[in-house]
Amino acid sequence: MTSAAFDVLGIGNAIVDVITRADDAFLAAHALTKGSMMLIDEARAEALYAAMGPGIEVSGGSCGNTMAGIASFGGKGAYVGKVKQDQLGGVFGHDLKSIGVSFDTPQASSGPSTARCLIMVTPDAQRTMNTYLGACTGLGPDDIDPRLVSAAQVTYVEGYLWDAPEAKKAVLKAFDAAHAAGRLVSITLSDSFCVGRYRDEFRALIRDQVDILFGNEAEITSLYEVDSFDKALEATRKEAKIAALTRSEKGSVVIKGGETHAVPAAPVSKIVDTTGAGDLYAAGFLFGFTRGKPLAECARLGGIAAAEIISHVGARPETPLKDLI
């Protein structure tokens, strides 16, 4: 690849997480499906917040977490996402810029407030996410600067953006700009329910445009509507250029044409909160990839980042990832 100002440009829903501990009874009482991400409106967000326990606020958003991971490895990243000009919007911006991620998307001055994700962490370390998209719905094609896109080796986006129609258009504009500049594009499937909502569009995108695909076992089996990981792997191999598929404690499998690299998970002494595991896997993988590492090494770096993130509450690294490799 030709030299680039940025390793990765991330486009995502700019969200502040509000993390609390909850038990299974709380999930049941509020009709929450453990392990999933559910979209909620403002009224529901307020009602659920009033019902839940004390929280900690920490910047999140799947792609934001990935960009924080890339920066923590020492990579150079830029981010595009929409917050409002409010306190939580200020927090989100600070937390990216203070680690060296370039973030210049104009803040919304009116309309809904900065997005929040109410995350319940159960004693089994699973997370259940309830996202109020708020200002994220204001992200659109005008927020994509083709010069920024062409300055990044890889443009990486979250499937979650399909939940905001204008944001999807922004992604498609960015993909075109990236390819026009000879750059690569990458997407994460985000969530098996998200795959259910946009299966056909995602499959077409993977066939026609995506250079690097990320997904976990539930997402990829949902995408190809098959009942086993092996079947999903072969279906993916026919349609994707490069795919990095994660399997929790079983590690990950990377495929590229006829190549298959199965890489074990990195050891974790205690799993505390699985929020952000996939986001950080993508960070490690893309950090390695943009440095020209072999695919198996990219997967190993992804595993190291995922192991760090699930060892504590919150989806941004506590230990500098560059110290772990």
Place this chain on the structure above:
Amino acid sequence: MTSAAFDVLGIGNAIVDVITRADDAFLAAHALTKGSMMLIDEARAEALYAAMGPGIEVSGGSCGNTMAGIASFGGKGAYVGKVKQDQLGGVFGHDLKSIGVSFDTPQASSGPSTARCLIMVTPDAQRTMNTYLGACTGLGPDDIDPRLVSAAQVTYVEGYLWDAPEAKKAVLKAFDAAHAAGRLVSITLSDSFCVGRYRDEFRALIRDQVDILFGNEAEITSLYEVDSFDKALEATRKEAKIAALTRSEKGSVVIKGGETHAVPAAPVSKIVDTTGAGDLYAAGFLFGFTRGKPLAECARLGGIAAAEIISHVGARPETPLKDLI
């Protein structure tokens, strides 16, 4: 004591903590004194925030932390403090009310924003605090309802309130209301620099009004301007009714007239962040005290709560304190 709706009413500066990790070089570069609490204005708060690393936002405020601790033990508390009607004000209120602490102080609808404390945690687990008081300066006597004061066995306040002149008047109104109702009043000295600012007023208050005094070694030696803990202890004994004095890893000493109870610190496997140690000691002590426990047992409960809080980042309990006793 006659029966009361609340065990403790706390009055304090209502602050959201913004916690980051920093090294000694960062403290030096920004002229910060390790271990201290420094008051800063809004411009300085913004400059320091821009310079610091990514943070987590979590409700704090010395007295707010104490009330969270009392609730975590299963005690019944009420809180008086001033936030603005903004996102961080909403966070602060939620985090108290969601654990059962009564909190009805009207939010400010204009004026400065909800207070923030920028906390740098260094690798030695020390915390260095930089407080922008914001909306806290709007707390005043009108926010004190004598019926609420008389409904609590103990009214507990932080010395930090002396930094806001109207808040001090609110405290004095509350102390009068408490004593008029046959209730007790308690104060923490908060910080050795705070003692330096208000030494004479604090000493007069302790002689004339305070029933239970909290302070650490640095604060109490500053209060009586002596060079050893033992000298401070004897000076305190002459002026205070009951005093609970903390000494970090050496535990605490409680005095009441001729009685002296030295209680060892509770064991901690790893000290991560000392923020809130004194606040939580007060929580355990007051929880025990309002249940009629002997003074040595009150001190032991204080030590248990302090040990929990310094084992993780943040100054509110992660493990329910009632599960630890």
